Amino acid sequence: MSKEGEKLRQARDEFVAQWGALGTQWGINRTMAQIHALLMTAPQALTTDDVMEELEISRGNAHSNLKELVAWGLVRPVVKKGERRDFFEAEKDVWQIFTIVARERKRREIEPALAILSKCAEDSRSIRTPEGVAFHEQMRALEDFVGFASKMSDRISSMKHGFALQMASKLFG
Amino acid sequence: MSKEGEKLRQARDEFVAQWGALGTQWGINRTMAQIHALLMTAPQALTTDDVMEELEISRGNAHSNLKELVAWGLVRPVVKKGERRDFFEAEKDVWQIFTIVARERKRREIEPALAILSKCAEDSRSIRTPEGVAFHEQMRALEDFVGFASKMSDRISSMKHGFALQMASKLFG
DNA sequence: CTGACTTTTCAGTATTTACTGAAAACGTGA
DNA sequence: TCACGTTTTCAGTAAATACTGAAAAGTCAG
Structure with a gap:
């Protein structure tokens, strides 16, 4: 018993x-x-x-990181009857975790990039020098690709796990 | 002329x-x-x-970041005849950039994760307590998913751009 | 080998990011 | 209302990361 408990604690740590x-x-x-x-x-x-005890961190640190995880949607607060304190539990389903992370990264990384690329493409649209044309083309190419990636990310994230898996198997046997 | 040049410089900056x-x-x-x-x-x-001049950074900084970009494969050194200095140019093809970044992120982020998950799954395989079984199952689920993602990444990265695009269009109309 | 030019390294420093701990704010039952 | 348990904030500090500048090492022509 104690041996198995010890082993688990070790693996988990x-x-x-x-x-x-x-x-x-x-x-x-x-x-x-x-x-x-x-x-x-x-x-x-x-x-x-x-959390503070387990990881040996301060209250402030635990608090702000828990808040951040809740903001991501990877962790949710749960209420326990007869308990005043907040409890937290993580999403455990891997497909859910994947879609949450994908959505968040899209929002934080892809969308800002797209905004920049659109603006730079627009700002250089009318330039007629060879360098200007090349720059514009490069911006457009990047914009197209990132836009495409963004759309793909949406589509995949909104699938059910089983369906995505099945599709992938079909494609890649 | 000067006006267009100015506009380009601005957009590029x-x-x-x-x-x-x-x-x-x-x-x-x-x-x-x-x-x-x-x-x-x-x-x-x-x-x-x-690079130093354009970005107003030190030689050491320019040097180490160029080196890093070369290590990623996003930039290559080029030799110019009759020139002793090193010149650098970036890969400009978006699909190439994508595959390079995908490969590198896989190597740096996915593979280490997979190693950890495999180890933790293995270390908890024989534990028979309910908590141990749950832990083992969670590790296995994560391992499976990450392994799957890794394989997908490989497959897509090794495609030709046109083919990947065509496939995506078929899937997502 | 020497001298001119270039790349590389790295100790010291600056900047950014993360964490602590304690005080303030909040919420609730009595 | 107050007292108590809890959450939230944040100024100060610690840690991690990035950058500078100058010295050392490397390269090559003469």
């Missing part, structure tokens, strides 16, 4: 630590990734104090 | 600045993104000194 390290590679901060890992593998919803 | 700002959103640093933008819109290959 490993996961939390490594997922945190990985988070820094992706543009998100270590603590946020750690909290996410912790909640994804928690049997029940946890309080802010649980 | 805007692009470089904004692309740099965007870069920080993606986990890459501002300067690297700016250099990339500069080279993507340069009529000819540039030297380190050109």
Whole structure:
């Protein structure tokens, strides 16, 4: 019993630590990734104090990262009857996680890029020098591609998991 | 003439600045993104000194970010006959850029994640407590999904642009 | 080999980002 | 209303990251 419990704790700690390290590679901060890992593998919803204790971080830190995770939609607050404190639980379904992350990255990375490209393409539309034309063409090419990627992302995110998988299997056998 | 030239310079400066700002959103640093933008819109290959001057940055900074871009494969050094200095030019084809970035992100973000998930799944395989089983299942689900994403990324990256586009059109009308 | 030019390295510094801890604000039952 | 448990904010600080500038190393023609 204790042995199995120990083994699980070890595996889970490993996961939390490594997922945190990985988070820094992706543009998100270590603590946020750690909290996410912790909640994804928690049997029940946890309080802010649980998170603070488990990761040995301050209240402010736990609070702001939990808030951020809720803003992403990767974590939701849950109310427990007879409890005044807030509890938090993570979305555990991988397809849900994927679509949330895809949507958020689209909003934060793709859409701003598209706005810039559209503006630069527009601003250079009327320039007739060879350099100007080349610049305009480059902006348009990028704009087209990013716009296309944006649309693809939407379509895939709005699919049901089973359907997306089935489609992919058909394509790639 | 001067008016058009002015307009182009303005549009290009805007692009470089904004692309740099965007870069920080993606986990890459501002300067690297700016250099990339500069080279993507340069009529000819540039030297380190050109980059330093245009972006008002130090030699060391220009050097290390150019090196990094070359390591990514987004920029290549070119030799000019009768010139001792190194020149640099960016890949301009959007599909090429996409596949390079996709490959690199896979290597840096997906593969390490897969390694962690495999290890944690393996380490928890034999645990028989309900919590242990749940943990193991969660790790396996994540592993499967990430593995699948990795394979998809490979397949798409190795396609020709035209083919990928055509396929996407068929799927999404 | 020497001298001129170029690239590379890196210690020191600046900037950005993340975290702490304590105070303030909030909400609720009595 | 107050007292208590909880959440939220934020000034100050710590840590991580990026940049500078100058020295060292490399390269090549004569």
